Amino acid sequence: MASESQQYVETRKAYPNTADAYQLIEPIGQGESAVVYRGWCENLQEEVAIKIVDLELFQTSLEEISKEIQVMSLSLHPNVVPYCTSFVYGHDLWVVMPLLAGGDVKSLMDCSFPEGMDEPLVQYILCGVLRAVAYFHEHGQIHRNIKAANILLTVDGRVMLSDYGLVGWMVEGGLKRSIRQTFVGTPCWMAPEVLEQTHGYDYKADIWSFGITALELAQGRAPFSEYPPMKVLLLTLQGPAPSLKGPARQRFSKAFHDLVSQCLQKEPSQRPSASQLLEHKFFKNVKKPSNLADIIAKSPPLGRRSGNQRILIQQVLSSNQTTDSEHNGGGEVAGGWNFDTSESDFKSETNGNVQKESLNKNEESQEDRQASSNKKKEEGMENTQNSRQNDWIEKYDSKSYSTQDSASHSDEERKQQHDSSIIASSHEEKNTKTMTKKGRFVVFEVDDRTTSGDSRLTGNAVNVVDTNYGGRTTPIPWIEEHSPPLPLKESSCAQPPNATTEAPAPTVLVREISSHRQPNVASINSSHSTENNRSSVSFRRGRFEVKEVDSNNPPLPCRSRPQSPSPRLSTVGEARSPLMLLADLQNQVVALLNEIDNLRKENSALRSELEQRKQ
């Protein structure tokens, strides 16, 4: 294994880190925060995958992105998707990776194994995933997003784990953190302790997600995936651990059932570690199925797998929201979200005419972006893409605003998905003042005087309900809008072991930029790129430009970011009703709003200092 990793290091090439060095060919994947394109690197004459995260549209925090890049650039393992380079272009982050032409296991399963895979294939895929998980854990990381959609295959069937977006560092400042207390993950795959948030969680949360992924591969879908998020939460916390149901139960060996039940123990400490699981009898005599390459070859090409049809819907709606908020001017509040129901996207998304309008807007902005991001792109390719976009739009009725893979779900399920927001809405009905929809999140503005929140807060609380039960739960996507980026240095994971506090925050300049958009190309971190600039890193983030300052320049006072507030939850072991869980969530929201306030104050202080310096 070591020699294979070595081989990866040696074969790494110098990938260019400017957008015009790449052609975007077609979208091949959609995650919660990004669209992934098949791309062409002119210099290296090589196909690549380019993950494009619209930093404004998806409200992804710079901190999260920095972590992803950091983990990707340091991860070298035959079962972990390697990283080529990354850079910021305009308000997009581009992450360049090798193209894994076998695609993700979820879309392969949807096309070729809707009722689940057979045991030898499941065994082979899980073994590759487990090796990657063991590698992450050995290096002090929790993946936190293990699921079939994040397992990729090469064209000849090698298994690779991707999506480091949620990888959490267990080692910070050189010290191993024993537990984490962040609410991230994908509901169906999330361990009870992650959902509960009372004691935090550790590596064992990945073992739970791994067990759920085993069931997903065996039966074609994750347990509880047919339910809305709140029900998934309750079933996971209060129901028995999931197991293989229906006809799939008979198809699998005792060893498989034993593996799953070991992984899905509610008490995390009773779950085996990844390296212990590799010794499990289920993984004796693992072989790559001889027909795997054939199965991959016969499945639809990446751009045409069912899951990718949802990409345009997401783009159209998000574009509509951005355009609206730009035009609304003063209507922006709380990190750029529009809470004005009269102009609500939620409303407009249920209106077919407006949706068509949004398509036009999207086409314009797409064209603008394409034209500026890649001048070499051929006209024909763009037209093909636009006409494909039209085809896709026509396949969806006006209610299909969710990013859920509609092709793989029945009408009834889609209705249930839509209902999930209604269920959530009825829970909140008394307190709700306004609601709007952002992507697949329904946002309720709640009168905090009627909640159990912090009474010192005079503003309104915000609750966010994820309408996509297959998706990651991100309670407050804009929370880190004003956070400084992580220090993007490889050395950040090699702090002296006696460092007891968080690594000092980098010196940053934050400035508000005019609405006139200048493309701002900056390498975020590309340890293997040709135009690397380590001393100074700058980002565009909404209205702000964040710049890490060269140490030779006179530094502004370095302000460490306030610690995230600990979740304030009810007593351990207490039976919690849905309303109590909602109250818990609202408490967290209040705490997070306080943090936003602090960050805002910090920002304006920094800006005025900057102004003073300029004068």
Ligand SMILES: Nc1ncnc2c1ncn2[C@@H]1O[C@H](COP(=O)(O)OP(=O)(O)OP(=O)(O)O)[C@@H](O)[C@H]1O
């Ligand atoms: N290197 C690659 N080669 C081929 N396809 C890829 C590659 N990387 C990603 N994809 C496709 O894009 C999809 C989304 O990618 P990814 O999971 O990285 O996005 P994300 O926004 O981080 O997702 P998530 O919702 O899991 O956080 C994958 O499920 C896969 O289909």
